Amino acid sequence: MAQSKVTSAEVAARAGVSQSAVSRVFTPGASASAKTVAKVRKAAEELGYRPNVLARAMVSGRSRIIGLVVAYLENQFYPVALELLSNALQVRGYHILIFTAPNSYDDGIDSVMQDLMDYQVDGIIAASVSMSSDLSARAKDLGIPVVLFNRSQDDVEVSNVTSANRLGGRKVAEFLVAGGHERIAHIAGWQGSSTGRDRQAGFLEVLKAAGQSPFAIVDGMYKREVAMECARKLLGNAERPDAIFVGNDHMAFAVIDAIREAGLRPGHDISVVGFDDVPLASWGAYDLTTLRQPVERMVESTVDLILRQIESGDAAPERIEIEGELVLRGSARIPEGWTS
Amino acid sequence: MAQSKVTSAEVAARAGVSQSAVSRVFTPGASASAKTVAKVRKAAEELGYRPNVLARAMVSGRSRIIGLVVAYLENQFYPVALELLSNALQVRGYHILIFTAPNSYDDGIDSVMQDLMDYQVDGIIAASVSMSSDLSARAKDLGIPVVLFNRSQDDVEVSNVTSANRLGGRKVAEFLVAGGHERIAHIAGWQGSSTGRDRQAGFLEVLKAAGQSPFAIVDGMYKREVAMECARKLLGNAERPDAIFVGNDHMAFAVIDAIREAGLRPGHDISVVGFDDVPLASWGAYDLTTLRQPVERMVESTVDLILRQIESGDAAPERIEIEGELVLRGSARIPEGWTS
DNA sequence: CTGAAAGCGCTTACAG
DNA sequence: CTGAAAGCGCTTACAG
Structure with missing residues (x-):
């Protein structure tokens, strides 16, 4: 043919x-x-x-390729985002070139960024990665738009899209305090990330305002194993927390597993609240109360933002924050007469 | 700088x-x-x-880009495979360009393949997608190597890497029969896919040999909602199955949720066995007995195969099948003295 | 080993 | 609106 x-x-x-x-x-x-x-x-x-897209790219300077830096695909939030991102970009005539990066270390990210540039990507979306300032700077130098997805970075002028993490942390704390909990622990998101820090900050603000101090605060590193270990320790003592706010759903699932392992019932003996609302959170086995990150809208904004920067050459960094709501399920006690 | x-x-x-x-x-x-x-x-x-990789690609005819066609990223098997695939390819100097496709319909896949060719990809890995014969043929015509990942296609001469699905189905049936189950139902993988058919075929062979006929056979379409619906129906009748073999883990989780919803206990009142062994299968909330697909080895083979075809121009289609083992957990009764 | 030159498949001023 | 020509940044015979 x-x-x-x-x-x-x-x-x-x-x-x-x-x-x-x-x-x-x-x-x-x-x-x-x-x-x-x-x-x-x-x-x-x-x-x-x-x-031939490549030939066109050579002369026009537009490859119609967006580099996506990801890792941590075991956390369901990212595959879901990836699929939405890819679909939205495809419709607009772009495609995603994948770069998998070691999550939290600047070591590998350096060579990843080199790679990225070699392919003449039109833009970079960085998800779940702490890009070193150097690299954001370098991309900027070359005029390549960058958008951080679900992460922000203070020391560099770079666009980002996140949910309202601090507000989210506040909402969770308010919910837990209203529910009469008095020994609230926090297994935090990685403190090397903005999301982890912001969620924790919001949470602590409200606790403080309510005259409570947290039962315990530990860094769960966004890792299942770490969160599991933290939860076991928390539950192993004579005095236990009556609620745990966990920095994301992925870790919250581990916490729920640990609670059951200890013979306790989530939502009855101890309340658990996560952050993300990944599909798994709504499945029967976990039925997790969680602060939803509006991933569809985050993706829309990310795509709009990066394409606008590419197509108009307008590189003024923008910081977009989208508010999420608390989704009530069975893993946490619901305060009397609570209406979100 | x-x-x-x-x-x-x-x-x-x-x-x-x-x-x-x-x-x-x-x-x-x-x-x-x-x-x-x-x-x-x-x-x-x-x-x-x-x-500049693109300039190099123009003259050498090698883009060092592999097109990956995926869908269905809610099933944890695929993100895990994607990450492994990307890592392995990156090490060898290739990168993955993502094409998300509607899962089971040839309609959208057609335009996706067009796109794929436009980018001058060096090879195509198709996961969880049924490519029409036309398109495999066309890729072949253009000399673009194609490998089907976790799927095979009989009517076309195309390479593929799968696990031993039929054998896997047999193993599950043997295990269930040995466990003394006598009313074994099968919520099958999508019958439009080779994996779904092969697993079912193996399962039925053994049942027949054991003198049993299946309690019920339904097509779960690899979809959570469909599987959930099937399970509810199966459990709603006066006479219930005493075991359910589910076509993949993703659906098996739904089945377990349905079983608990009905007030029954998986592994006690009714045995459930899945297929894949995704990470979630080992988490406490599901603790799913399942036939493991050796995803690392499948990925290795896929990468080897496609790169060999690209780099040596050797396009003789190869069909690789990798045997997986049954992983025993709590969701199914273990036969007396059973040693896998 | 090395340089000059052709050419990969396009887009985009530049004349007409 | 249209064609001839230059050029995007490389690789690769071809001579030397």
Whole structure:
């Protein structure tokens, strides 16, 4: 059927026009007469021609490739975001080139960024990675737009999209305090990340205002094993917390497993609240009360932001924050007459 | 620091050599004297030069991009595979360009494949997708290697890597029969997929050999909601199954949720066995007995296969099948003295 | 080993 | 609107 790699020159020959004309027909916004368009489309169809994206990228300086730096795909939040991101970008004519990075260390990220540049990506979306300032700076230097997804970075002028993490931490604390809990522990998100710190900060503010001090605060590092270990310790003592706010759902699942392992019932003997609302949170086995991160809207904003920066060359960094709501389920006691 | 987009010509000028010499220094296997190499490396370093992958791709015909077609990322098996695939490919100097596709319909896949070709990918890995014969054929026509991951297709000559699905189905059935179960139901994987059919076929063979007929067989479509619905129906009748073999873990979690919802205990009142062994299967809340798909080895084979085809031009299709083992956990009764 | 030159498949001023 | 030509940043025969 189709020839192997048809070029615009072959189409031109068949259509009886110049190669430039063919190019124009396939370039949105370029001018060509209706007659030319018709001839070219017909010939292209017959030959199975499609423009070579790479060649186009070379001359136009636009690869229509977005580099996505991710890790931590065991946390369901990221695959979900990845799929949404990819779909949204595909519709707009872009595709995602994946770069997997060691999560929290600057070591590997350096070479990842090198790679990224080699591919002439039009933009970079960094999810769940702490990019060193150097690298954000370097991307900027090269005029490559960067958007941090679900993470922010204070020391660099870079765009980011997050949920309202601090407010979210506050909401969880208010809910827990209203529920009459008096020994509230926090297994925090990684304190090397903005999300981990912000959620904790909001949580502590409200606790303080309520005249409580936290039963315990530990860094769960966003890792299942660490959170599990923390939970076991917390539950192993004579005096136990009556509620645990966990820095994300992924860790909260471990905490619930640990609670049951100790013979206790989440939502009855001890309340657990997570952060994210990944699909698994709503499944029967966990039924997790959690602060929802509105991932669809976060993705929309991220895509809008990066494409705007690419297409208009407007690189003014923007910080977008989207508010999420508490989703009530069975893992935490609901205060009398509570209406979110 | 770094200039915006340094070219080989600039490096050449600074090093006092020709542009070709610079190219050779960065082309593995090309010949250059030690002296030239040193001068060029020095100049490149100072300028922050890195070869443009896209330009290289244009002339060499190698983009070092692998197109990955995926969907269904809510099933943990795929993100896990994606991460492993990306890591393995990155080490070998390739990267993954993501194409998300509607799962089971040929409709959308068609345009996805068009896209794929536009980017001049060196190879295609198709996961959890049924490619139409046309498209496999077309890729072949263009000399683009294709490997199906976790899926096979009989009507086309295309490489694929799967686990031993039929054998896996047999193992599950043997285990369940040995456990004394006599009313074994099967919520099957999507019957439009080879994996779904093969697992079911193996399962039925053994049941038949044991003189049993299945309590029920339904197609769960690899979807959580469908599986949940099937399970509810199965449990709603006066006579219930005493075991359910579920076509993959993702659906098995739904089945376990349904069982508990009905006030029954998995592993006691009714045995459940899944297929995959995703990380979640080992978490306390599900503790799922399941037939492990050896994803690391599947990924290794996939990467080896596609790179071999790309780099040697050897396009002889190969079908690789990797045996997986049953992982015993709490969701199914273990036969007396059973040793896997 | 090395340089000059052609060419990969396009887009985009530049004339007409 | 249209064609001829230059050029994007490389690799790769081809001579030397």
